[in-house]
Ligand code: FAD
């Protein structure tokens with residue numbers, strides 16, 4: 001029987017870090033590839049309204065705070081008349097986004113990936129409509145990402161600038177006097193930090209009794225202390241039951257999470273940051289007989305195949321942490337699997353980083369999760385206060401924590417609070433990928449003086465023998 005012919009070998013739906021990477025790798029492997037994207041620019045949430053613009057504002061606001069709060073003066077660098085030029089800071093952020101999204105367009109051209117501009121929806125097996133055209137493909141990858149979760153009783157209006165989501169908070173035209181952040185997760189703390197540094201009073205309202213769910217317990221507790229010390233007001237174990245907006249001001253109704261007396265909070269800006277949900281509506285999944293799970297995610301096997309033949313899924317739209325690097329690695333793996341190779345992602349070793357100052361990073365199991373999983377663990381900790389480079393730089397906040405299996409000494413998880421935690425965690429991830437023991441890290445030569453020596457010392461502390469404390 002003659003093989004059926006298709007317009008494309010592979011059609012990727014969505015050009016975020018999952019989709020654009022999958023499309024490029026599939027093209028590199030010799031396949032004819034198209035990628036459907038409805039946004040005006042490529043790069044998805046990450047490049048347009050996520051990782052990149054938030055990091056640009058985190059960097060700019062950090063420079064402003066250093067100059068403005070006098071930290072530089074303590075190093076003999078005198079500044080005078082420091083002023084915020086918010087428009088220039090925003091323009092710098094827009095420039096970063098433009099450069100990087102344009103870069104993906106260049107890579108598509110270079111690798112001969114066809115960009116189909118418009119919203120894609122299934123029209124039947126192997127058939128997809130994109131805008132007013134219909135195309136066929138042998139393999140289709142759903143990489144549609146995620147959108148902001150809404151809070152019942154709260155209407156987001158990014159253009160109005162009073163009740164905003166992360167996209168609105170990345171483009172405010174003024175520094176709020178009082179910003180209330182609903183949700184003490186990654187977005188709330190990163191964007192709350194940006195606006196606090198630029199001069200806003202910031203209150204974070206978090207439903208749970210600690211910030212940053214999913215991270216190690218000691219890290220969460222320490223993070224709470226650090227953000228409170230930086231001047232953020234933290235209202236833990238508290239829920240928002242409604243927000244009313246009038247005359248450019250918001251009035252929030254709050255209650256203890258467990259129920260109790262109602263409180264009212266006034267603000268001129270409210271950021272709703274309570275999580276994200278997978279994008280599946282509008283894809284017409286019934287046309288191929290595919291149904292999302294109870295959480296709205298598309299389930300796949302380890303090769304990223306869905307329950308429907310020829311349909312694959314990756315990134316934020318499938319279960320797992322909603323992180324750009326996880327989506328990228330899945331993009332490479334799915335393309336390799338489609339091409340008949342073996343694409344694997346080790347979901348046990350996905351690092352995560354909160355880009356506040358200090359940064360907060362982790363990889364692998366928390367101490368709590370390891371114990372809940374029935375393992376006996378040994379823990380080694382080392383404070384940045386005892387690290388010579390951090391001490392020299394007056395950058396001593398935080399610690400490194402290594403969680404190892406008590407029997408085999410294999411490293412199960414590493415958790416770090418430090419100005420350079422996001423860079424330091426890469427070494428831990430690589431060591432874990434190679435199945436390292438804490439002894440392997442302890443006996444690896446680390447350059448001196450570096451913050452990374454704190455990871456070596458924390459690994460030595462697993463055996464109770466750190467040198468510098
Ligand atoms: P997305 O990046 O969401 O891309 C999906 C794309 O699909 C979108 O462009 C969308 O327009 C398109 N699309 C959807 N449906 C259709 C359709 N039917 N037809 C055509 N196109 C469609 N992660 C990190 O790892 N590090 C960070 O520092 C970080 N910072 C973040 C900061 C913020 C403010 C936010 C909101 C997120 C951040 N994230 C970060 C998370 C990261 O952005 C996501 O995990 C990542 O973008 C997911 O990639 P993806 O390819 O799965 O989906």
Ligand code: NAD
Pocket residue numbers: 151182183184185186187188190205206207208211212213238239240273274275276321322323352353354355
């Ligand atoms: P999140 O899940 O990190 O945090 C949401 C927080 O809101 C949680 O602490 C939760 O307990 C709280 N919450 C939920 N409902 C609430 C309510 N009604 N009232 C008060 N608090 C409530 O979600 P996010 O911060 O919105 O981020 C979304 C996703 O984007 C995350 O999965 C994250 O991985 C990703 N992201 C990553 C980075 C990074 O890697 N640096 C940065 C930004 C976003």
